[in-house]
Amino acid sequence: MSELIQRIEELAKGKGLTFNRIEHDCSLGNGTIKRWSSQSPRLDKLVLVADYLGASLDYIVYGTLRTDSSLKGEKPDLEVEKERQGLTCDGLPLSEDEVDLVAMYRLLPPSHREEIFDLVYFKYKRCVEQKKASIYSTYFDGSEDEKSGPAGSREARDGTA
Incomplete structure (x- = not known):
């Protein structure tokens, strides 16, 4: 094939x-x-x-991204990509780290972009919308006192039930 x-x-x-x-x-x-x-x-x-x-x-x-500056198929230069893009969001210029993220994302093959997008969307949901969609939140609610798993109580977890 x-x-x-x-x-x-x-x-x-x-x-x-x-x-x-x-x-x-x-x-x-x-x-x-x-x-x-x-x-x-x-x-x-x-x-x-x-x-x-x-x-x-x-x-x-x-099998690679080719640009005007890389006609032989070598990987594009991150700095060149960032300059070429001149990115803004909501009318404001992006910070240097935001530009780096967008430039790196654009250089990924499409099959990898979906995975990155899903990861960022998950983080957005958890942090911005404060949706707890992980089993981790079942055991840890942000307080010092950790919940135990199936046993249910601190005494059961510590062996003093």
């Missing part, structure tokens, strides 16, 4: 998709993607699949 097909398959699995589903949703014929291992795909079809999977065409074709 070609590297192109392997990258598409990896992205598809990460989203719980099959080649048949992708082909159907992108209006491609059955078996089109598998044929790309022996035939060069048409650019317009490849773009459809990349967009559908939320991946860059560079990643699908080369």
Whole structure:
């Protein structure tokens, strides 16, 4: 199997998709993607699949992000990316650490971006909205006195029940 097909398959699995589903949703014929291992795909079809999977065409074709400054496929320079982006949020410029985070996020392959987004969303829910969605909160409520697990009381936990 070609590297192109392997990258598409990896992205598809990460989203719980099959080649048949992708082909159907992108209006491609059955078996089109598998044929790309022996035939060069048409650019317009490849773009459809990349967009559908939320991946860059560079990643699908080369396996890395290519920029104007890295035409040979080497990894892009973080500082160059930060300067190129000039980011703001709510009309205010981002701090240096916020810019670093966004630049690093953009340099990740799409399959890793979803994982990072989920992690940040989880932290946001817990910290900003103060939703306790972890088993940890069952045992620790922020006070000095830790709750015990299944035994229920301090005496049971300390062996003095």
